[in-house]
Every structure is written in C-alpha cells, then in structure tokens.
Amino acid sequence: xxxxxxxxxxxxxxxxxxxxxxxxxxxxxxxxxxxxxxxxxxxxxxxxxxxxxxxxxxxxxxxxxxxxxxxxxxxxxxxxxxxxxxxxxxxxxxxx
Numbered sequence: 001x002x003x004x005x006x007x008x009x010x011x012x013x014x015x016x017x018x019x020x021x022x023x024x025x026x027x028x029x030x031x032x033x034x035x036x037x038x039x040x041x042x043x044x045x046x047x048x049x050x051x052x053x054x055x056x057x058x059x060x061x062x063x064x065x066x067x068x069x070x071x072x073x074x075x076x077x078x079x080x081x082x083x084x085x086x087x088x089x090x091x092x093x094x095x096x
C-alpha cells in the first residue's frame with residue numbers, strides 16, 4: 001500500500017564556525033531528516049538519511065536526499081538552500 005505524497009515546508013537553521021560549505025549543507029540535511037522535529041511534523045520517523053552534496057552554497061540551490069521511514073519505505077526528498085546556513089525540505093515522497 002502506497003502512502004500519499006506530501007510536501008514538507010520544514011525549515012532549519014544551523015550554526016557553523018564560518019560560512020557554510022556545500023558539505024555542511026549535506027551533513028545538516030541528513031541530520032534534519034533524522035530529527036525529532038521532522039518526525040513530529042511529518043508523522044514518520046526517518047533513518048539512514050543520505051544526501052547528495054549541493055553544487056554550491058548559494059540560496060536557491062536544490063539537492064536530493066533519501067531516507068527510510070519507520071515502516072521500511074524509502075523516501076526521496078528535495079532540499080533547498082533558503083538562506084545563509086538555512087535549509088528547507090520542499091518535497092518528500094515515497095519511492096519504494
């Protein structure tokens with residue numbers, strides 16, 4: 001049984017010592033997908049999050065991530081850099 005596609009408008013800011021690099025955005029996105037705050041918002045707990053490294057750290061850059069929910073279904077997410085050290089999950093859907 002497939003679950004409905006949903007969009008997540010979750011936004012998270014993270015702190016780094018200097019300006020954020022593409023690797024920082026990747027790591028923070030993976031942590032956010034596995035976070036309690038996203039689990040509460042989405043209604044699913046995610047694990048095994050893996051994100052591609054964004055091509056740049058510029059606002060508007062989008063990149064994909066994947067994770068597995070508590071039912072064992074795989075999800076694909078689109079994450080966007082929405083500000084300095086700020087990311088937003090703009091879409092998430094079950095892929096398998």
